Amino acid sequence: MASTAFLFASKHVLRQATKNVPVGEYIPDLIAFEQVVADTRGIKKITGHERWQVLNYLRIARPPFGVILNSRHDKFESDRIVLTNHSRQFAIKK
Numbered sequence: 099m100a101s102t103a104f105l106f107a108s109k110h111v112l113r114q115a116t117k118n119v120p121v122g123e124y125i126p127d128l129i130a131f132e133q134v135v136a137d138t139r140g141i142k143k144i145t146g147h148e149r150w151q152v153l154n155y156l157r158i159a160r161p162p163f164g165v166i167l168n169s170r171h172d173k174f175e176s177d178r179i180v181l182t183n184h185s186r187q188f189a190i191k192k
Contacts, residue, residue: 136167137155140169152166152179
């Protein structure tokens with residue numbers, strides 16, 4: 099039987115610097131396979147605040163996309179955010 103390794107970092111600190119001056123730290127819930135940033139929530143509704151937070155994670159960590167997973171109510175809610183060309187362009191998919 100082949101062994102499967104799961105490559106992920108939980109609560110990994112992402113440090114942001116401008117001109118070599120530290121300006122902040124971001125801590126996403128999970129980074130999987132260096133390709134996906136996951137942010138888990140237990141809130142009433144996913145808003146722009148959560149989307150911009152994941153967008154900041156993407157700009158710093160540079161994975162291709164992120165997901166917001168919200169499980170406060172009986173209905174599971176999620177948003178997928180894709181950063182294109184690591185620029186200001188992004189798409190939100192529900």
